[in-house]
Structures are given as C-alpha cells and as structure tokens.
Amino acid sequence: MMLSCSALVLVLLLSQARSFLGPSEDDDDDGGVPEDWVLLHVVQGHIGAGNYSYLRLNHDGRIILHMRSLKGDADLYVSDRTLQPSFDTYKLQSVTCGRDVVVVPGDFVRPVGIGIYGHPSHRESEFEMRVFYDQTVPQNPFDSGLYASKDGREPKQSAQAEEKEASIFWTILIGLLKIVLEILF
Template sequence: MMRSCSALVLALLALLLSQARGFLGPSEDDGLPEEWVLLHVVQGHIGAGNYSYLRLNHDGRIVLHMQSLKGDADLYVSDKTLRPSYDTYKLQSVTCGPDVVVVPGDFARPVGIGIYGHPSYKESEFEMRVFYDQTVLQDPFEKYTSEDGQKKKKSPEAAEEDFQEEESIFWTILIGLLKIVLEILF
C-alpha cells in the first residue's frame, strides 16, 4: 500500500514538473527554432516490446521531438489509426538517438502516436516534446479557391451554409406555390 502511494506521488510530481516545463518553453541552448512553440512535454517508461499510445488533437504542423533517456524508444505516427505500430503507420522515427517526426498540418485529426520500447532493453524511458511549428503559414485563400480559380468553400461551416441556403430556397418556392394555390381556390 505504501509503495503504491509513493508511486502515485512520484507520478503526480513528474506530471507537475512536465507541466511547468511546458510553460517555460524550450531553453535557448536547445538549438531549436524560435518559431517552434512548446505545447507539451510527455515523459514515460515503456517495457521491452510494448507500446504506449498518445493522441494528438492540435491543428497545424506539429513537431514531435523524443529523446530516449534510458534504453531505446521508437516513434510511430498515423492519421488513420489511433494505435500505430511498426505494421501500421504513416510516419516513423526509429533511431538509437533522438527521434523526430514532423506531423503535417493536413493530417486528419486526431493523430495516433505509438511509442515502442525496443526489445534490446528491458525498459526504456523517454521524454517527448511536442512543438507547434509557426514557420509554415497557411495561405488564407487556400480554403476558398479551387484549381480552376473559381471560389469554392471547403470548410464544414461552408457545407452547413450551403445546406441552409438550399433549404431556404426550397421553402421560398414552396410558400410561393402555396400562395398561388390559395389565390386560385379563394
């Protein structure tokens, strides 16, 4: 009982420290671009041959920068499954050193992140920093123009507006027909 309580306290302390680091941002001697904004710091342990899964919901271009503190943890990323593995992934980094994966802004969200503990080590310890890359600015007109140059909305709000416009046209025509029928009858 005492052991589980101390493990819980250590886990909470690690969580608080990672949150504090997230507010401080990357240090100037990290060699990371200033345009990268630190969103999260995730620390964990993974057993040999096991996976730990995370979910990424942030939009935009995201950089996952993972360092194996002990052992060797590998990184698998997918926008098709929330449980990517060495069989099912879109992006990967499986180095013996720092693992870096850049998640493009056009990946469907949520993005699944799989962290794999390499079987060469009984346990791997890792720290992953999640950055938002501000250097990639999206074209503000991208959602509104198609290849032939005509204006075209692609957002979900646009589809809802089109539906409401079609619905209002339908009701306008229906009410007009009802007026004509009523005028003929009375």
C-alpha cells in the same frame, strides 16, 4: 610564435573532437529549435520491452515531435489513419537509438495517433517527448499548395501544379498534331 600555433591547433582539434562526439548531457535539450516553434507539451514515460504506449494529438497545424530516449531505446510511430500505430501500421516513423524526430504535417487528419514502442533490446525504456507547434506555416485551409511570397507579389504555384499544367499542355498539343496529320495524310 611556435607555441601559439601549437596552442591554436590544439584548440581546433579539441573543438572538432567535441563536435564529432556530439552534444554533452549538460547541453540544452532544445538546442537547434527555431524561435518560431512553440513548445506545447512535454511528455515523459516508461515503456517495457516489446510494448507500446499510445498518445493522441489533437492540435492543428504542423507539429514537430522531438523524443529522446533517456534510458533504453524508445521508437516513434505516427498515423492519421489509426490511433494505435505500430511498426506494421504507420505513416511516419523515427526509429533511431537516441533522438527521434517526426514532423506531422498540417494536412494530417486529426486526431493523430502516436505510438511509442519499447525496443526489445532493453528491458525498459524511458523517454521524454517535446511537442512543438511550427507557427511559421500558414494555417489557411484554402492555400493548398499556393503561398504568397514575402514581398507581397502574386502567389507562386507549387512544382506539382506546374508539372500538371505542363502535362496537360503537351497532351493537348500532341492531340492537335495527330488531328492535323490525319487531315493532311
């Protein structure tokens, strides 16, 4: 009985240590990617220290960029205002020392500029970027914050729209109260 308990504790400790240390090199690169995401491209490249490499994204919809530094440290900058984003001009960024992930919203103006920066701490960086399309997000351009529920009931308003309506309501109510008070006094 004591031997089985100690074996169970040992297995538990080993599994905790493995999850703490993170996935091994042998693990699948797409682990944790939802089945609804479609792999569009795999881009591999090298970038020198302090330099940029630029890509252009033309796909519509919500796009997820998964970049992994194979050697060195490559960072990711994204913009829908310039085709050459940098650490000075970007809208989205991911600058970790390992996996970098950026979610490009469907409402970004296309083409979207993608800048890959080779961090100066390494002479050269090697990266692999997987570009996924999230097909779970509706592509109707007329949705603008309104989405039908899964059970077919009426669309629900976004929190921003509800907040705006509440603000208008209170503005009108306060205005009416001021008029009534001016008439009475």
